[in-house]
Amino acid sequence: MEFMESVLLNVENSMVVLGTSYRHPISSIFEHEQALRDAGFVGHxxxxxxxxxxFASNRFLKMYFxxxxxxxxxxxxxxxxxNVSKAQLNAIYNWFKDNVEFVEQNSILPNAQQYLLKKGLLLK
Incomplete structure (x- = not known):
C-alpha cells in the first residue's frame, strides 16, 4: 500500500479532502491546491x-478554491x-469502510468509533 496523507473525493459537484493519518489534511494544503488545479475545480x-x-467540533473546515x-x-x-450533506458524509464513511487500514492505524479514535467506521455503521 502506498502511503498518502489525504485523498480527494468528488461529491455532488464539490470536493472533499479526506485526511488519512494523524496529521490534519490542512497541513498538506499546497498539495491539495495542485490536485484541485489539475482537476479544474473551482468552488468550496x-x-x-x-x-x-x-469526532470533535473542529473536524470539518470549509475553504474556497x-x-x-x-x-x-x-x-x-x-x-x-x-451542516455537512448526507452525500458527503456517506462518501467519507464509504471510503473508510473500503480502506479500513487507515482506520486501524489510527491511535486517536477509540476502538468503538473505529469499529463503526470499519463496518460502515455511520452510513445514512
Whole structure:
C-alpha cells in the first residue's frame, strides 16, 4: 500500500479532502491546491480531519478554491457535522469502510468509533 496523507473525493459537484493519518489534511494544503488545479475545480472544498481530531467540533473546515489557490484568510469556516450533506458524509464513511487500514492505524479514535467506521455503521 502506498502511503498518502489525504485523498480527494468528488461529491455532488464539490470536493472533499479526506485526511488519512494523524496529521490534519490542512497541513498538506499546497498539495491539495495542485490536485484541485489539475482537476479544474473551482468552488468550496470540505476538509475532513476525522483521523486527526476525532469526532470533535473542529473536524470539518470549509475553504474556497478559486481555481488557482485557496483563499485562506478570507474564507475559512469551521463547519458543524450537522451542516455537512448526507452525500458527503456517506462518501467519507464509504471510503473508510473500503480502506479500513487507515482506520486501524489510527491511535486517536477509540476502538468503538473505529469499529463503526470499519463496518460502515455511520452510513445514512
Amino acid at each position: 472544498v470540505l476538509i475532513d480531519g476525522l483521523l486527526a481530531t476525532g 478559486n481555481g488557482q489557490h485557496f483563499e485562506y484568510l478570507e474564507d475559512v469556516e469551521i463547519v458543524d457535522a450537522e
